[in-house]
Amino acid sequence: MTGGSPSSSEGRPRAPDGVPEGVLATIEAHLRQRELRREDLYQRARRLRRLAQGTMARLHSEGAAPADLAEIRRAMAETSDWLRREGRGDEPIALDAFQEAVEAVLLGTIVAGTPMPGPAELGVDPEPYLLGLGDVVGEVRRLTLDRLSHDDLPGAEASLALMERLTRALLRFDTTRAIVQLKPKQDTARALLERTRGEVVMARFLTRARPGGPGAPEDP
Numbered sequence: 001m002t003g004g005s006p007s008s009s010e011g012r013p014r015a016p017d018g019v020p021e022g023v024l025a026t027i028e029a030h031l032r033q034r035e036l037r038r039e040d041l042y043q044r045a046r047r048l049r050r051l052a053q054g055t056m057a058r059l060h061s062e063g064a065a066p067a068d069l070a071e072i073r074r075a076m077a078e079t080s081d082w083l084r085r086e087g088r089g090d091e092p093i094a095l096d097a098f099q100e101a102v103e104a105v106l107l108g109t110i111v112a113g114t115p116m117p118g119p120a121e122l123g124v125d126p127e128p129y130l131l132g133l134g135d136v137v138g139e140v141r142r143l144t145l146d147r148l149s150h151d152d153l154p155g156a157e158a159s160l161a162l163m164e165r166l167t168r169a170l171l172r173f174d175t176t177r178a179i180v181q182l183k184p185k186q187d188t189a190r191a192l193l194e195r196t197r198g199e200v201v202m203a204r205f206l207t208r209a210r211p212g213g214p215g216a217p218e219d220p
Contacts, residue, residue: 034090041079041087045097048075052097052104059104059111060142069108076101077123095131098124102132107139110162127180130173134185137166141196148203160200167193 055068076098083091102124109116119129144159167189173182 037086038090038093041083041090041093044075044079044082045094048072048079048094048097049100051075052100055104056100056107056139059107060139060146064112065108066112069105072101072104073122076105080123095128098128099131099135102129103135103139106132106136110136110140110143130170130180130182131185133166134170134182134189137163137170137189138192140166141192144196144200148199151207153200153203153207156200156203160196163193163196 051068051072055065055072058065058068079094079097083094087094102119102122105122106116119126122129140159140163144156144163147153147155147159170182170186170189173186175182177183
C-alpha cells in the first residue's frame with residue numbers, strides 16, 4: 001500500500017515555546033524601573049516628612065518660619081507633579097508625608113494669622129489635606145495649653161474657638177474608609193476639643209476666683 005498512513009503528529013498545532021524572551025525582558029525592565037521610581041519617591045517623601053516635622057517644632061518654639069514653610073510648599077508641589085508624571089499607582093508611599101506637610105503649612109498660617117490654603121493651592125489631593133487638617137487640631141491644642149501656661153486666658157480662649165471651627169469643618173465630611181481613613185481623625189479631634197474646653201473652663205474659673213481677678217469678690 002503506497003503513501004502509508006500519516007504519522008499521529010501530523011495535523012496537530014505546534015505547542016508554543018512559551019512567553020517570548022523579548023516580552024520577559026521588557027517586563028523585567030519595567031519592574032526595575034518601577035523599583036527605582038519607588039525608591040526615588042520614598043526618599044522624596046522622607047525629606048518632606050522630616051522638613052515638616054522640624055518646621056512644626058520651630059513654629060511651636062520660635063514662632064513664624066516663613067522660609068521653611070515656603071520650602072515645604074515647593075517640595076509638596078514638586079512631589080505632586082512627579083507623582084502625576086512618574087508615580088501613578090505608588091501614591092500611598094507619599095501619603096504620610098503629604099499629610100504632615102499639610103499639617104505644617106496650616107499650623108504656619110495659624111501662627112502667622114494668615115488665611116488657610118486649600119488642597120489645590122498646595123498641589124495635593126483632598127484626602128491628605130483632610131488628614132493634615134485633622135492633625136492640626138492637636139497642634140492648636142498645644143498652642144492653647146502654651147497660652148494657658150503663660151496665663152494668657154484670652155489667647156487660650158481664641159485658640160479654643162479655632163479648635164472648635166476646625167473640628168466642625170472636619171466633622172462635615174462623611175466618607176468611606178476605603179477612600180480616606182478620616183473617622184479616627186474625627187474621633188481624636190472631638191476628644192481633644194472636649195478635653196481642651198474643660199481645661200480652658202477650669203482656667204477661667206481659677207482666674208475669676210483669684211484675688212483681684214475679673215469677677216472676684218472685692219475685699220471688704
